[in-house]
Amino acid sequence: MDNDHASGGRLIQEARRSIPGALDRLLESYRNYLRLLAQTGIDASLQGKADPSDLVQETLLKAHERFAQFRGKTEAELAVWLRQILARTLADLVRRYRVAEARKVTREQSLEEMLGASDAALGNLLSARGSSPSQSAQRREMSVVLANALAELSDDHRQVIILRSIEELDWPQVAQRMKRSVGAVRLLWTRALKELRPLIEERL
Numbered sequence: 001m002d003n004d005h006a007s008g009g010r011l012i013q014e015a016r017r018s019i020p021g022a023l024d025r026l027l028e029s030y031r032n033y034l035r036l037l038a039q040t041g042i043d044a045s046l047q048g049k050a051d052p053s054d055l056v057q058e059t060l061l062k063a064h065e066r067f068a069q070f071r072g073k074t075e076a077e078l079a080v081w082l083r084q085i086l087a088r089t090l091a092d093l094v095r096r097y098r099v100a101e102a103r104k105v106t107r108e109q110s111l112e113e114m115l116g117a118s119d120a121a122l123g124n125l126l127s128a129r130g131s132s133p134s135q136s137a138q139r140r141e142m143s144v145v146l147a148n149a150l151a152e153l154s155d156d157h158r159q160v161i162i163l164r165s166i167e168e169l170d171w172p173q174v175a176q177r178m179k180r181s182v183g184a185v186r187l188l189w190t191r192a193l194k195e196l197r198p199l200i201e202e203r204l
Contacts, residue, residue, distance in 0.1 A: 008026075008029075008074075008075040008141070009073065009074060009075065011025060011026045011029075012026060012072075012073065012074075012075070012078060014026075015067060023064060023067055024064075026078075027060050027063055027064060027082075028060075029144070030060075030078070030079065030082055030144060031056060031060065032144075032147040032148045032150070032151040033079070033082075033143060033144040033147040033148070034056045034059055034060070034082060034083075034086055035052050035053060035056045035147070035151075036118070036122075036147045036150060036162070036166075037083065037086060037115045037118050037119065038052035038055045038056050038059075038086060038090070039052045039162065040115070040118040040162065040166060040167055041055075041086070041087075041090045041115055041118070042055065042090070050093055050097075055086070055089060055090060055093065056086075058089050059082065059085050059086045059089050062085050062089065063081075063082055063085055066085075075141045075144070076141060079119075079141070079143070079144065083115050083116065083119065086115060087115055090115075118166055118167075119143050121165065121166045121167075121168060122142075122143035122146050122147070122166060125146065125161070125165045125166065145200060145203045146200060148203065149196055149199035149200045149203060150162075150196065152199055153192060153195060153196060153199075156178070156188060156192075157188065157191065157192035157195060157196075158192070159177075159178060160174065160178065160185055160188045160189045160192050161189065161192050161193065161196065163177055163178070164185075164189050165189075171185065171186060174189075
């Protein structure tokens with residue numbers, strides 16, 4: 001993981017120096033992470049009326065245009081900055097759809113807090129699986145690792161982990177969302193975690 005952090009930090013510096021392709025590679029490495037956060041944000045505030053991939057693409061475009069405004073030096077700081085852009089983009093989307101029933105989540109701060117909670121849930125899931133890094137400062141980078149691993153799972157396996165372990169729904173709610181029995185989603189979740197662990201470990 002130290003090599004990953006070093007290369008990530010180096011890529012940030014290369015992007016600052018406008019080395020061709022560096023900024024594109026840097027931002028692209030956060031796509032799965034942002035998509036996962038966007039999915040939880042859209043579920044909470046837009047009730048399925050928007051596509052997470054479109055939201056992420058808009059966020060990355062804004063980040064590309066505004067990268068000169070980024071003052072951080074680490075991957076963790078970049079993750080926070082990108083999450084803030086995502087929250088503002090989602091807030092704009094909420095206003096565009098005028099979703100009155102969406103828990104009244106219309107302020108950027110509220111959305112940023114919600115996305116931050118999803119990021120924390122990612123870290124908690126890693127801790128629960130015994131794959132947490134020794135230093136808590138690495139958690140956001142590890143959240144990116146987890147998001148990339150989740151992207152390799154089947155749709156059902158990814159969804160059950162998101163609903164149960166990230167959105168932290170209870171089993172009846174997970175079963176209702178997935179249109180399965182409680183027993184079926186419990187079994188699916190267990191199998192999904194078993195499949196997820198080696199995907200995380202190969203990235204450490």
